[in-house]
Amino acid sequence: MSGKNTMDYKLLIDTAALAGTIMLENGAEIYRVEETINYILKVSGLKTTEAFVVSTGLMISLDNPDIDALTVVRRVNGSAINLNVVAKVNDISRRFYKGQISLEEAFYQIKHIDRQLYPWWLKDICTVLVVIFFTGMFGGGWQDMVFTGIVGLCLAGWFHIVKRIGLNSLIRDLLSSVLISVLAAFLVRFNPQLHLNLIITGSIMLLVPGAIITNAIRDTLHGDYAAGNAKILEAFVKAAMIALGVYAGLLITGGID
Numbered sequence: 001m002s003g004k005n006t007m008d009y010k011l012l013i014d015t016a017a018l019a020g021t022i023m024l025e026n027g028a029e030i031y032r033v034e035e036t037i038n039y040i041l042k043v044s045g046l047k048t049t050e051a052f053v054v055s056t057g058l059m060i061s062l063d064n065p066d067i068d069a070l071t072v073v074r075r076v077n078g079s080a081i082n083l084n085v086v087a088k089v090n091d092i093s094r095r096f097y098k099g100q101i102s103l104e105e106a107f108y109q110i111k112h113i114d115r116q117l118y119p120w121w122l123k124d125i126c127t128v129l130v131v132i133f134f135t136g137m138f139g140g141g142w143q144d145m146v147f148t149g150i151v152g153l154c155l156a157g158w159f160h161i162v163k164r165i166g167l168n169s170l171i172r173d174l175l176s177s178v179l180i181s182v183l184a185a186f187l188v189r190f191n192p193q194l195h196l197n198l199i200i201t202g203s204i205m206l207l208v209p210g211a212i213i214t215n216a217i218r219d220t221l222h223g224d225y226a227a228g229n230a231k232i233l234e235a236f237v238k239a240a241m242i243a244l245g246v247y248a249g250l251l252i253t254g255g256i257d
Contacts, residue, residue, distance in 0.1 A: 008103065009044060009070055013062050015096075015107040016040040017072045019089050020051070020058045022110065027081040029215045030055065030227035036090055039097045040106070055230045081211045088113050120160070127159070127206060128152040135202030144198050147191065151183045151203045170241050173207050177245025178252070180204055185253035200246060207242050209235040 016037045023033045033053045037060060041049035048063035057076050063069040089110055096106040118126075131152035132145045140148065158179055162172045184199040212235040220228030 009046075009062055009067065011103055011107060012040065012044055013060055013070050013072050015103060015110065016051070016060055017058065017074050018107070019093055019110050020053060020060070021074050021076055022113065023086050023089050024053070024055070024058065024076040025080065026085040027083065027211055027215065028086040029218045029222075030224050031219055031222040032086070032090070033058070036093045039093045043097060043103075053227075055227060055234070085113060124153075124156040127156040130206060131155070131203045134205040135198050138198050138201055140195060140198040140202065143191070143193060144195050144202075147187045147194055148199045148202045150187065151180055151199060152206075154183055155180065155203065155206065170237065173238055174241045174245040174248075176207055177204055177242045178249040181246040181249025182253055185250060189253070204242055204246065207238075209238040212238070 020033050020037045034051050037051040046064040050061045052059045059073045061071045132149045135148040136145050180203040188194045188196040216228045216231030
């Protein structure tokens, strides 16, 4: 086998690993990551193409009687939810599998994929609007919604700080929920007509791990019980950290008289 072919196989496995890593980092289900990687690897036509993915990393292997086995291991630290990026990588892998783009083009497109779907200011506006409307949905009046918007504005600013210092996601959720309950308690203390429970409930909806729970169910239904259990545990721990943060914030402020 020539060096050129070796380089092609190396690029192929690197492309698959890059695609899988980006999808994991952006909240894709484990079965979907494995499916995308396998679509890319099938193009090799080799006897053995294996992909093993867990929530914190992946391992990919290529092997054939006439080549030296190639194996790539990638560890994934931290994840966000950006389904647009997941869809883009998924689309690139399918177009490569169908022969619509070359391996080099697929690698380049995945490596330079635009992960910034919306500007920061629009995300901040949505953060404020989401907490306002959740408070209204849970039965809050217009005053509750207005003051929840103040909490949401502070929370949007806090998210920028967290992103800069690179906090662990669990610590971020804990401190964010502390901030929410402290702000809500102070607002209610000076405005007794407000409802503390509605302001806190509406605000913490931003932190609730809904996408993680959904992914856990989808992975479990696809027979990947290890990934499903891991995601369920992650969701449980996140929910516990949020609850602990709210409780700690109320302890700090003394709750409401």
